[in-house]
Amino acid sequence: MCDTIGATIGVVDETATIIACSELTKIGTTNEFVSLDLNGSSDIFIRDGYTYKPFGSNIKPDYAVFVEGVDETAAKYANILSITLTNIKQYYDEKYDRNNFIKNVVLDNVLPGDIVIKARELHFNAEISRVVLLIRIVSANDISAYDVIQNLFPDKSKDFVFNITETDIVLVKEIKSTVDSKDLEKLARSIADTLSGEFYTRVNVGIGNSVVGVKDLARSFKEAQTALEVGKVFDTDKVIVSYDNLGIARLVYHLPTTLCETFLHEVFKRGSIESLDHETLFTIQRFFENNLNVSETSRKLFVHRNTLVYRLEKIKKLTGLDLREFDHAIIFKIALMVKKYLSANPIKF
Numbered sequence: 001m002c003d004t005i006g007a008t009i010g011v012v013d014e015t016a017t018i019i020a021c022s023e024l025t026k027i028g029t030t031n032e033f034v035s036l037d038l039n040g041s042s043d044i045f046i047r048d049g050y051t052y053k054p055f056g057s058n059i060k061p062d063y064a065v066f067v068e069g070v071d072e073t074a075a076k077y078a079n080i081l082s083i084t085l086t087n088i089k090q091y092y093d094e095k096y097d098r099n100n101f102i103k104n105v106v107l108d109n110v111l112p113g114d115i116v117i118k119a120r121e122l123h124f125n126a127e128i129s130r131v132v133l134l135i136r137i138v139s140a141n142d143i144s145a146y147d148v149i150q151n152l153f154p155d156k157s158k159d160f161v162f163n164i165t166e167t168d169i170v171l172v173k174e175i176k177s178t179v180d181s182k183d184l185e186k187l188a189r190s191i192a193d194t195l196s197g198e199f200y201t202r203v204n205v206g207i208g209n210s211v212v213g214v215k216d217l218a219r220s221f222k223e224a225q226t227a228l229e230v231g232k233v234f235d236t237d238k239v240i241v242s243y244d245n246l247g248i249a250r251l252v253y254h255l256p257t258t259l260c261e262t263f264l265h266e267v268f269k270r271g272s273i274e275s276l277d278h279e280t281l282f283t284i285q286r287f288f289e290n291n292l293n294v295s296e297t298s299r300k301l302f303v304h305r306n307t308l309v310y311r312l313e314k315i316k317k318l319t320g321l322d323l324r325e326f327d328h329a330i331i332f333k334i335a336l337m338v339k340k341y342l343s344a345n346p347i348k349f
Helices: 032-040 072-095 098-106 112-121 145-152 181-199 217-234 248-253 257-267 278-289 294-301 305-319 326-344
Strands: 009-013 018-021 045-047 050-055 063-068 129-139 160-163 168-174 202-207 240-242
Touching (some): 032 045, 032 050, 050 072, 063 072, 098 160, 129 145, 129 217, 145 160, 145 181, 181 202, 181 240, 202 217, 217 240, 217 326, 248 326, 278 294, 278 305, 294 305
Antiparallel strands (some): 009 018, 009 063, 045 050, 050 063, 129 202
């Protein structure tokens, strides 16, 4: 640039210290009057025979370029240099920004072959266990949940927090290899409790499986997404949903809807599942929760044992399934989940 312009050029930081200059002897020197000019305006200004043009990504300029001379040509060069250096700085900030790198990896925006190379460039430890948590805001006030979560995990070299939508915040957390799903659920619970208890912000948290290496972070993120979506369909009351504990719900969620409809038609007589009233469905739910134990279920429902048997016989007559038999109970349980799944019309990832 100096050879092209044919004049002394350089860059000062926000304290007016010269950090780069075509005259190497000037590097490290400071002009307090330039510092005053920098704080006063972001427009071109002249000081001691040099033309200065502040630049940077913040409201208050981070740097200023200077060109020897006070004429119109020097001002044009200063403007051109400020634009060029801003673009160069932005490029390198993005290139060497770990948070931006992790965000692109999680969102599957980086080719698998480039991930290892990029991780090496950033001196990023690829052999550490990490997990992705997806925090979805259900209801909020003026407090920024993103800022709260960033403050909860201040170590920017280990933990990464970023927004992907207005309501979805991703936390990539470095963990020890000994951490299990219960520990992760406790962590998620503490985040949800902090946001609701102190900032009146309700969230749901989906937890992916822990992974070793950067490449699999995208998979952990998709698992956290799936956990939230499956939870929204089958466990509407759950605030914390772990992909590791979805059970049969995960299987049902991944079935094609046409196959689900065929299954319902085969298992039930037409319309028979709709004929079950709320009280009957509640009874069935309690019967499942008590491991198909008639005596225990009747005690929990505060009904006579014969009353419960009568209800089960009624279900058998309507559906052809005797819930006291394990195989029939399994079929009925899955059928109810399939019905719930079809009614929810979930979004697939």
